[in-house]
Amino acid sequence: MEIFHCYEFLLMKKFQEDSLLWDELKAETWVNLKTFLGAFQDRILKSKVEGNDSVESDTDVSRYKKISADLWFLAVTLEKSPHRLLAFLNSELRQESENVVQIPGQTVLARYLSHYNFVEMHLDSIFKYGETATLPKELFRCRNVRVLSLKYNNLEWIPPDVGRLSCLERLSLTNNRLQNKSIPHTLTFCRRLKELYLDNNLLDALPGFLLGMPQLNTVHRHGNHNYFKATFMWYHTDVNDRVLHVFDEVQKRRKPTNGYNAESLLFLAATALISSNINFFEPGLLPNTLQEYMADIYPRFSICDHCHAAVAYSSSGYRVFTFKNPYLGNTCVPFQHWACSRDCAEAIEIPAHQEQMRAAERMDEEYDHYIQEIQNEDMSVPSRGICSLL
Numbered sequence: 192m193e194i195f196h197c198y199e200f201l202l203m204k205k206f207q208e209d210s211l212l213w214d215e216l217k218a219e220t221w222v223n224l225k226t227f228l229g230a231f232q233d234r235i236l237k238s239k240v241e242g243n244d245s246v247e248s249d250t251d252v253s254r255y256k257k258i259s260a261d262l263w264f265l266a267v268t269l270e271k272s273p274h275r276l277l278a279f280l281n282s283e284l285r286q287e288s289e290n291v292v293q294i295p296g297q298t299v300l301a302r303y304l305s306h307y308n309f310v311e312m313h314l315d316s317i318f319k320y321g322e323t324a325t326l327p328k329e330l331f332r333c334r335n336v337r338v339l340s341l342k343y344n345n346l347e348w349i350p351p352d353v354g355r356l357s358c359l360e361r362l363s364l365t366n367n368r369l370q371n372k373s374i375p376h377t378l379t380f381c382r383r384l385k386e387l388y389l390d391n392n393l394l395d396a397l398p399g400f401l402l403g404m405p406q407l408n409t410v411h412r413h414g415n416h417n418y419f420k421a422t423f424m425w426y427h428t429d430v431n432d433r434v435l436h437v438f439d440e441v442q443k444r445r446k447p448t449n450g451y452n453a454e455s456l457l458f459l460a461a462t463a464l465i466s467s468n469i470n471f472f473e474p475g476l477l478p479n480t481l482q483e484y485m486a487d488i489y490p491r492f493s494i495c496d497h498c499h500a501a502v503a504y505s506s507s508g509y510r511v512f513t514f515k516n517p518y519l520g521n522t523c524v525p526f527q528h529w530a531c532s533r534d535c536a537e538a539i540e541i542p543a544h545q546e547q548m549r550a551a552e553r554m555d556e557e558y559d560h561y562i563q564e565i566q567n568e569d570m571s572v573p574s575r576g577i578c579s580l581l
């Protein structure tokens with residue numbers, strides 16, 4: 192099972208950003224690295240024959256201690272995944288020697304990812320403090336990924352491309368800076384997603400579209416309590432208070448993506464496709480360039496949780512709060528929805544409110560029944576009660 196680790200990500204990112212280093216390694220240090228990795232390869236082959244996976248020894252460690260501290264991820268990659276790096280480097284060198292023309296714009300990271308069939312990505316803490324946390328799109332091209340962990344990354348939003356991961360079963364977004372609108376509606380395209388971890392973010396409720404994902408069996412949202420608490424002021428209210436007409440100033444301030452003409456046929460077709468709620472990442476449905484275009488313009492819309500209409504962020508809409516009790520083993524969880532019209536907002540709020548009232552009645556009945564049982568038990572056991580306490 193192939194796991195893509197954070198140190199490999201940092202190494203590829205470094206190669207990508209620092210083409211001089213990449214060229215330098217290939218030109219000079221490369222020779223040494225190859226010798227060094229060749230030694231590793233011998234040990235790996237030998238250990239495989241002997242059934243021993245360990246490739247470490249004091250001599251090996253002392254060799255990569257020479258690597259400078261800011262390239263620690265190179266040292267860790269050499270220690271943990273030498274065979275993978277070696278195979279990739281060999282393939283890169285072979286392609287260069289054969290003058291294979293590389294796809295324009297294809298990054299080192301993309302080539303590394305496509306070289307392997309990664310099924311898990313453990314990418315916790317991949318951004319330094321103060322660094323803009325933007326997830327490269329290449330990560331979402333690995334269609335067989337089942338587990339994606341992005342904990343402790345200061346992420347303020349998740350790219351719509353997450354919807355490409357059709358095999359995704361577990362997504363960990365713990366300890367980031369996600370707000371309700373940071374999580375794209377395209378997550379609903381991940382129809383195998385069972386576990387979602389949203390602990391310690393800035394959510395004041397869970398995104399309403401999660402309620403339309405019946406395959407989810409675990410949703411953790413601890414550590415957002417302070418924000419959830421404020422939402423509970425709407426618990427005892429009704430549709431008149433829970434539907435808020437909003438003009439989203441925060442999103443309005445977001446710089447619009449340049450280069451798209453709102454009146455172009457392409458833009459209108461893309462808007463219609465987004466509103467149709469079809470998984471436009473489905474392989475074979477659209478050419479790659481169009482899928483990329485869709486993903487690029489997607490953050491410019493709010494998606495109605497009722498009719499799925501894609502409406503420009505700068506337009507006004509309705510924020511709707513509902514409460515689900517119980518939700519996946521949790522008592523009373525608030526949800527925040529976005530609706531394109533008052534009608535859509537009411538179509539979300541009214542049935543949810545009725546369900547909330549029925550759930551509250553059921554809980555009251557269960558509580559009464561429980562109290563009755565305790566009282567009956569007390570009366571049938573004479574040794575218990577005040578007399579026995581004296």
Ligand SMILES: [Zn+2]
Binds near residue numbers: 497530
């Ligand atoms: Zn609507």
